[in-house]
Amino acid sequence: MADPVTFARKLRREQTLPERRFWALLRAWRDAGLHWRRQAPIGPYVVDFVCKSRKLIVEIDGDTHYSDTGVAHDAQRTAYLAGRGYRVLRFTNADVMQRGEGVFAVLMEVLGDPVDES
Numbered sequence: 001m002a003d004p005v006t007f008a009r010k011l012r013r014e015q016t017l018p019e020r021r022f023w024a025l026l027r028a029w030r031d032a033g034l035h036w037r038r039q040a041p042i043g044p045y046v047v048d049f050v051c052k053s054r055k056l057i058v059e060i061d062g063d064t065h066y067s068d069t070g071v072a073h074d075a076q077r078t079a080y081l082a083g084r085g086y087r088v089l090r091f092t093n094a095d096v097m098q099r100g101e102g103v104f105a106v107l108m109e110v111l112g113d114p115v116d117e118s
Contacts, residue, residue, distance in 0.1 A: 004041035015039075018060050018093040019048060025096070025104055028114035042084070045077055050086075054111065057081055057088045060096055 015023070015038070026036055026049070040050045042057075049058040061074075078088045089110065091103055 004044065004046055016060070016062070016093070018062075018096040021100065022049065022058070022060050022091070022096050022103070025100060025107065029107070029111055032114040034111070034114075042086075043080060045080065047081070051111075055086050056110065057086045059088060059090045060093060061090055062093050 019038070023038060029051075030036055034051055035053060036049055036051050038049055040047055042050065047057045048060050050056070059074075074090075081088055087110075089106070091106075095103055
């Protein structure tokens with residue numbers, strides 16, 4: 001892999017449809033003042049979305065994450081991030097694309113009502 005910053009820039013330019021949809025779901029919290037970053041390097045990893053002020057990372061997982069290798073890699077990655085104080089939430093591509101209201105509801109539970117943030 002290229003250095004994490006170069007890799008993150010490439011991923012931001014080539015966001016998947018579920019990642020773009022999730023970014024749109026975050027709009028209410030972004031508009032309320034919570035700063036989110038897309039494809040952000042943290043240590044040796046590039047996370048899909050991070051809100052550093054809330055120490056929250058959200059990963060949007062495709063099919064490759066559900067192989068034995070993918071599960072093992074994600075466990076190692078999550079342990080690394082948790083060791084730095086982050087909470088990691090994971091949603092599947094299907095969750096974001098087909099159950100966006102459920103993803104939004106989970107975000108409401110974790111982040112609170114975005115209207116109360118402003």
